[in-house]
Amino acid sequence: MKTVLKSNLFRIFAILLVNIGLMSFVASYQQPGGWTVPDKYKNMKNPTKSDPANLKVGKSLWDKHCVSCHGKKGLGDGTKAATLKTHCSDFSAKTFKAQTDGEIFYKTKTGKGEMPAFEKKMADETDIWLLVNYIRSL
Ligand code: HEC
Incomplete structure (x- = not known):
C-alpha cells in the first residue's frame, strides 16, 4: 500500500x-524578451531635451531607420515587420514604457537577433538619445 x-x-x-x-x-x-541591459546603461541620463525642435530631428531619424519595422506609432506593424520571425515589440505597452531611457538607448545601440545594432549607422550617440525621446512621444 x-x-x-x-x-x-x-x-x-x-x-x-x-x-x-x-x-x-x-x-x-x-x-522574445530576454534582453540583458548592463547597469551602466540602465541608469544613464538622457543628455538631450524632449523639445519640439529635437522631436522633429527624432522623427526624421525614426522615419529613416526604424519605421519600416516598428511602424508609425511603434506598435510593431511596419511594412517589414511581417517578413520577420520576431515580433518588433509594442512600444505602447506598459512594460515597454516602464523602461529607463538608458535601457531603450542600449537596445537601439546594440540590437539583438532581428533588431539591428545602430552603433555604427548612428555613430553620434546623440542621435540615439533623440530617438529615445521621440519613441516616448509616440
Ligand atoms: C529590421 C527591422 C528593425 C528595424 C529597422 C529596427 N528594429 Fe527595433 N526591433 C526589431 C525587432 C525584431 C525587435 C525585437 C527583438 C527581440 O526582442 O529579440 C526590436 C526591438 C527593439 C527595441 C526593444 C523593444 C523592447 O520591447 O524593449 C527597441 C528599443 C528598438 N527595437 C528600437 C529601434 C529603433 C530606435 C530603431 C531605429 C533606429 C529600430 N529599432 C529599428 C526590428 C527592427
Whole structure:
C-alpha cells in the first residue's frame, strides 16, 4: 500500500515537473524578451531635451531607420515587420514604457537577433538619445 502511494506521488511530481518545463518553454518562445541591459546603461541620463525642435530631428531619424519595422506609432506593424520571425515589440505597452531611457538607448545601440545594432549607422550617440525621446512621444 505504502509503495503504491509513493510511486503515485512520484508520478504526479514527475508530471508536474514536465508541465512546468513546458510552460516556461512556451513562455520564453512567446515573449522574445530576454534582453540583458548592463547597469551602466540602465541608469544613464538622457543628455538631450524632449523639445519640439529635437522631436522633429527624432522623427526624421525614426522615419529613416526604424519605421519600416516598428511602424508609425511603434506598435510593431511596419511594412517589414511581417517578413520577420520576431515580433518588433509594442512600444505602447506598459512594460515597454516602464523602461529607463538608458535601457531603450542600449537596445537601439546594440540590437539583438532581428533588431539591428545602430552603433555604427548612428555613430553620434546623440542621435540615439533623440530617438529615445521621440519613441516616448509616440
Ligand atoms: C529590421 C527591422 C528593425 C528595424 C529597422 C529596427 N528594429 Fe527595433 N526591433 C526589431 C525587432 C525584431 C525587435 C525585437 C527583438 C527581440 O526582442 O529579440 C526590436 C526591438 C527593439 C527595441 C526593444 C523593444 C523592447 O520591447 O524593449 C527597441 C528599443 C528598438 N527595437 C528600437 C529601434 C529603433 C530606435 C530603431 C531605429 C533606429 C529600430 N529599432 C529599428 C526590428 C527592427
